[in-house]
Amino acid sequence: MLNRQEMRSIITNAFDDWKIYGRRVLFIIPDNSRTAPIDRIFRIIYERLQERATTIDFLIALGTHPPMTEEQIYKRVDITREERYRDFSKVRFFNHHWKNPQQLMTLGTLTAKEVETLSEGRLSQSVPVTINRLIQHYEMLVVIGPVFPHEVVGFSGGNKYFFPGISGPEIIDLFHWLGALITNQKIIGIKHTPVRAVVDAAARLITAERRCFALVVNQDGLSGLFAGTPEEAWSQAADLSARENIIYVDRPFHTVLSRAPEMYEDLWTGGKCMYKLEPVVADGGELIIYAPHIREVSVTHGEIIRQVGYHVRDYFTGQWAKYRRFPGGILAHSTHVKGAGEYVDGVEKPRIKVTLATGIPEEVCRAINLGYRDPQSIRIADFQNRENDGILYVPKAGETLYRVKR
Numbered sequence: 001m002l003n004r005q006e007m008r009s010i011i012t013n014a015f016d017d018w019k020i021y022g023r024r025v026l027f028i029i030p031d032n033s034r035t036a037p038i039d040r041i042f043r044i045i046y047e048r049l050q051e052r053a054t055t056i057d058f059l060i061a062l063g064t065h066p067p068m069t070e071e072q073i074y075k076r077v078d079i080t081r082e083e084r085y086r087d088f089s090k091v092r093f094f095n096h097h098w099k100n101p102q103q104l105m106t107l108g109t110l111t112a113k114e115v116e117t118l119s120e121g122r123l124s125q126s127v128p129v130t131i132n133r134l135i136q137h138y139e140m141l142v143v144i145g146p147v148f149p150h151e152v153v154g155f156s157g158g159n160k161y162f163f164p165g166i167s168g169p170e171i172i173d174l175f176h177w178l179g180a181l182i183t184n185q186k187i188i189g190i191k192h193t194p195v196r197a198v199v200d201a202a203a204r205l206i207t208a209e210r211r212c213f214a215l216v217v218n219q220d221g222l223s224g225l226f227a228g229t230p231e232e233a234w235s236q237a238a239d240l241s242a243r244e245n246i247i248y249v250d251r252p253f254h255t256v257l258s259r260a261p262e263m264y265e266d267l268w269t270g271g272k273c274m275y276k277l278e279p280v281v282a283d284g285g286e287l288i289i290y291a292p293h294i295r296e297v298s299v300t301h302g303e304i305i306r307q308v309g310y311h312v313r314d315y316f317t318g319q320w321a322k323y324r325r326f327p328g329g330i331l332a333h334s335t336h337v338k339g340a341g342e343y344v345d346g347v348e349k350p351r352i353k354v355t356l357a358t359g360i361p362e363e364v365c366r367a368i369n370l371g372y373r374d375p376q377s378i379r380i381a382d383f384q385n386r387e388n389d390g391i392l393y394v395p396k397a398g399e400t401l402y403r404v405k406r
Helices: 004-018 036-048 069-075 081-086 113-116 133-137 169-182 194-203 230-244 300-308 313-317 328-338 362-367
Strands: 024-027 055-060 091-097 104-110 127-134 142-146 210-219 221-228 246-249 253-259 281-291 342-343 347-350 355-356 391-394 401-403
Touching: 004 036, 004 210, 004 221, 024 036, 024 133, 036 055, 055 133, 069 081, 104 113, 104 133, 104 194, 113 194, 127 133, 127 169, 169 194, 169 313, 169 328, 210 230, 221 230, 230 246, 300 328, 313 328, 313 342
Parallel strands: 024 055, 024 142, 055 091, 142 210, 246 401, 253 281, 253 391, 281 355
Antiparallel strands: 104 127, 210 221, 342 347
């Protein structure tokens, strides 16, 4: 694991190589739904740049997540309100607002032909590439974020912090739906994917210099910190993440209890507890998302999700005239939580059963087409150390991918 001195050395050397001193710099960081030592990196950055950079600002790459409060931001970087104004007075923090046109600018357009080529024929439509207009005030944009196996793009991180991290809704919907068409099981943990190609193509429209600190985090801490362009740093981090964030098992399990950590505040983020474990649930098996603290389907998208429900991909593609009006990001989330399956002769046939043992009421779970179990009925001991019985318990799900050995 990297210690603070090693982290400081990597960051300082990168700053020297990038000629960052004396420039206006915007750092783009994750919200609380990603595990990463942002607090330690924040202090090192400020220590190195407070007297050397013209501007040191931080933009939270929320994608479509809710804005963070000041208190949440200060907790993310591990400072108090008093310290913020006394010791870190030069820095400013901003939330990204994905749906506010006043805060967005258009970089250009990916043409229908480009999208068709990048998506390998799955989609053929043009898409405007919009992004937070703050970026036009900086000479350098620096992404700081972890790289984990990801259900939409293959591996998170790199240019994904621009799209969807600080982008507008159009490209968010396009690339999420593209990932859903490919399906979670076929894309998660795969390095080079059509969705990554779309993200990288959009990022090339940014005129400011782009740099990146790509992190690899495992259960023991920070195991890798790579600096370079978003493409270079992400590539190295993805290779390490493939070794450290994927667990291989001998056979699938008929029951999986996937426990969501507190950082997932709704099912929109807590769905990762399904995505990372779907590959090891046996056909006809059950995955239980155990999260008594989750009480919302989605803080941001709940109303639309209640209209759509949770369904397999072919349920939507088989009734596209009915569902095409809904945002692609919503439909993608729906299919990723429900998992693989078929829609034949008007009958939906999911491969597995997905059950919520959360604070979401039973009637809501049934209405959105997911199973329900009273979280009070869950005894962790009933699921622990029972792999030989076909039962798997994962105490902190959502970031480590599980796969069956081939």
